[in-house]
Amino acid sequence: MNWLKKHKSESSNKKFINDLTFCEVYERVTELAGKLSSYVKTERRVAVYSNNSVDMALFFLALQFSGKEVLMLNTHLTEQEIRSQLNLIKINVVFSHDNKFISFNEVYKSEKEDIKLIEEFDAESIAVIMNTSATTGEFKSVPLRWKQFSAHVKASQKSIGVTLTDKWLLVLPMYHISGLTILLRSLYNGTQVTILEKFDEEQILSLIERGIVNIISIVPTMLNRIVERIDKHKLRVVLVGGEFIPKALVEKSIMRNIPIYKTYGMTETTSQSTTFSVLEYPEKIDSVGIPLENVDIRIENSDEKGIGEILIKSPMLMDGYIGEENIDGYFNTEDVGYLDEDGFLNIIARRKNIIISGGENIYPKEIENILYAHPKINECAVVGLKDEKWGQVPIIYVVSTLNEYEIFEYLSNKLAKYKIPKKIIHMKELPKNSVGKILKRDL
16 A cells, blocks of 8 residues: 555645645655665665654655665664674665765765656565664564554554544654654554654744644653643644653643543554553553554463563564564563453563562562652652662662652652662663663663
């Protein structure tokens, strides 16, 4: 299905990417595909190294029209990490926003060749390759096919709805699945998307207040920076995902009537697996929502409280990592949680983040939720520290004006004694990846 050609034919003057119409994007992409031909004609896979931009989106789409598998490279990677990722899946050609590789400008200035464009995307063909855990170098390559993207946009459409006046904000990096799916949803639905290179509070607040965007998808650290400044708005959906969504942040959004939708997903599941409107189900504020259409979630190896490993099966799930066996049935997310009586998924922790102290499980999210409820806690993360007596003990990394005594005093009557962190480390800012998620592994 060539969605771009379809929408170009139906409504040539409708805006698609920033101020470019579907017709203009189609013309630029087909022109660009002709110019890319001499660079990619013998290549099965190529890579794109770029921060968000209109050019990045055009190159991605042009490479799809050329039938190439595209690795989206994280611009925060080291030289060694980039070489490792390219070598692993045998990529020789990389296009970049700067002169690091073959620059976008060089391609724009090159001669166009007459080529046969892909008219229909094969459902089984790989569109995108994304690497997980890329900021650590310990990565696995996730191939995502058109059948997964097609299933994703259809299921997402049912979970958050779609209107002809939808205008997405794309500020999450397109080299992450959460950013790229915004572009593809807009392409599939025939709606407008505004691409920003980076998170800029004033720019985003202006876009919201002027009604230039009415759907935004961001991570909790981004929303936390603007939530109290969102006054006049016509927002239809504020999609919030990430490893941890503080309860205090969700409550602030509810108080300001911001239509927050909590969501849970990962690269391997083509982004969203569960979603729900918090305003519609305020009693489910602690959950991350109900499974999207055709998503099957089950809990394995559960304890007496029903808490266990979260497994997912869905048409959005990847077939398998490159170089590894295909997934047969369910995929273990390595997250721990439970399904409540109404089918809402609750995430307790990443399995690797659970702190086992003296045989007791300590879930960092519980402590972090209490900390974030304090108005003077800006950022926090609870991690486990090796301990000879207890095996592990919890410690806190925090960005706050509160001193150590004040934090201990605040927690003392809110947590069981074994859950009280043994150490508090103040920082100016917690380490984050390019999407804004706090990197506990760096702590």
